[in-house]
Amino acid sequence: MANEFLSSVSPVGASAEAPSDARFSWTDSLQKYSYFGVLALTAVLLYSYWNMLVGTAAFWADDQYSHGFLIPLIALYIMWAMRPNPEAQQPPEGQEEASFIGLMPGSQLLKVSTGVILAAAVGAYFLRSMLPGGGEQTGWLLTPANGVALAVFSVIALGYVMIGQAFKDVTATERWIGLAVLLAGYGIRIAAAQYYSEPLNRLSFLVVLLGGFLMVGGWSFLRWTGPGLGFLIFMYPLPSFxxxxxxxxxxxxxxxxxxxxxxxxxxxxxxxxxxxxxxxxxxxxxxxxxxxxxxxxxxxxxxxxxxxxxxxxxxxxxxxxxxxxxxxxxxxxxxxxxxxxxxxxxxxxxxxxxxxxxxxxxxxxxxxxxxxxxxxxxxxxxxxxxxxxxxxxxxxxxxxxxx
Structure with missing residues (x-):
């Protein structure tokens, strides 16, 4: 009987790639530039859509959508679970793993940090009613410090998830398709501004993310990161009608x-x-x-x-x-x-x-x-x-x- 609940590879289809023994190499210019390219593009898109994200976070102060701030963290975990080379963050066999200032192995640092942040986030979600104003009118989720902290953590966590996940050569066709999708996303955003449609504006953010990831990493990269990006739609409020x-x-x-x-x-x-x-x-x-x-x-x-x-x-x-x-x-x-x-x-x-x-x-x-x-x-x-x-x-x- 089927007893294993979680999968370490993408379940998108039978064509999903098997885990590889290849390790990430900083000496490979393709790997290095693709890695930093994804992080830089993500940071730029977050900045570009910051006003939209702040407006979205305003809904998270409402009990109806108070789970919204957990969605980016869950999306990152989906990427983590679907990465094609889950052993990449482990040290080479026979070598001692570097430690974090002598306190813990380096591979455990992000896990511990993520656990603490998730515990704090879940605790804040359930204890929000004990905060001044019940966490509803005070906008405690909307402070610039909290918003920047969540954005910075998301970029750092994405960087950790990508460590060891080898980027393949991206064809010119893939890059052009990715660029076209990215530009289409911004076209949707322009139309949303023209017709005062905030739901379209929010949707365009996901489109430009998918296009950008395709442009930099190709289909092989989007295959395991795409489901996590698509999951971000659950952080948005439903259209009012x-x-x-x-x-x-x-x-x-x-x-x-x-x-x-x-x-x-x-x-x-x-x-x-x-x-x-x-x-x-x-x-x-x-x-x-x-x-x-x-x-x-x-x-x-x-x-x-x-x-x-x-x-x-x-x-x-x-x-x-x-x-x-x-x-x-x-x-x-x-x-x-x-x-x-x-x-x-x-x-x-x-x-x-x-x-x-x-x-x-x-x-x-x-x-x-x-x-x-x-x-x-x-x-x-x-x-x-x-x-x-x-x-x-x-x-x-x-x-x-x-x-």
């Missing part, structure tokens, strides 16, 4: 489904619009409880999981298709449990507040638990991908080579 449409529909759906579940549980429930009355206790399914936040957060997580998991393509597709149902089930469970506890403790305002807040924190662990169960079920139903590609029969029981 899409957000409002989804909010209204998800709010109504959550109220209706919660009413159905409570009725099945033999609870005295009456729904009026988005307000559920359980034994005379009104419980409003507000916009914040519509489940849109869970859909956006868990949707991004499911995409990352599908990119990194070592499973057949249909398993990845099932994980993607299950993202919205799992997010909705989690949100409906939250509403139902809240309604049941409100009825059990009708007079206690303290318990009401604790239940409401705890239910919000419990949504992601519940969603991850459902994903884990899904992975277990898929493991039980799937066979190893090597078995599928070996004879072509796969799970459908095709003919074996022995007839």
């Amino acid at each position: 899409v957000e409002q449409t989804l909010l209204l529909n998800l709010q109504k759906l959550a109220a209706v489904m919660a009413e159905v579940v409570l009725t099945i549980l033999n609870q005295p429930v009456v729904r009026t619009g988005s307000v559920i009355n359980v034994d005379g206790i009104p419980l409003e399914v507000a916009e914040a409880c519509s489940g849109l936040r869970m859909v956006t957060i868990y949707g991004g997580f499911a995409v990352a999981c599908a990119l990194l998991i070592k499973r057949p393509w249909w398993d990845r597709l099932i994980i993607l298709l299950s993202a919205i149902p799992i997010a909705l089930i989690t949100n409906i469970t939250r509403i139902v449990v809240t309604a049941l506890l409100y009825r059990a403790f009708p007079e206690s305002e303290v318990i009401h507040k604790l239940v409401h807040d705890f239910a919000g924190f419990a949504m992601m662990p519940l969603a991850l638990g459902l994903l884990y169960l899904l992975l277990k079920v898929l493991s039980a139903l799937s066979v190893e991908e090597e078995e599928i590609t070996g004879y072509g029969g796969g799970a459908l029981g095709g003919a074996s080579p022995t007839g």
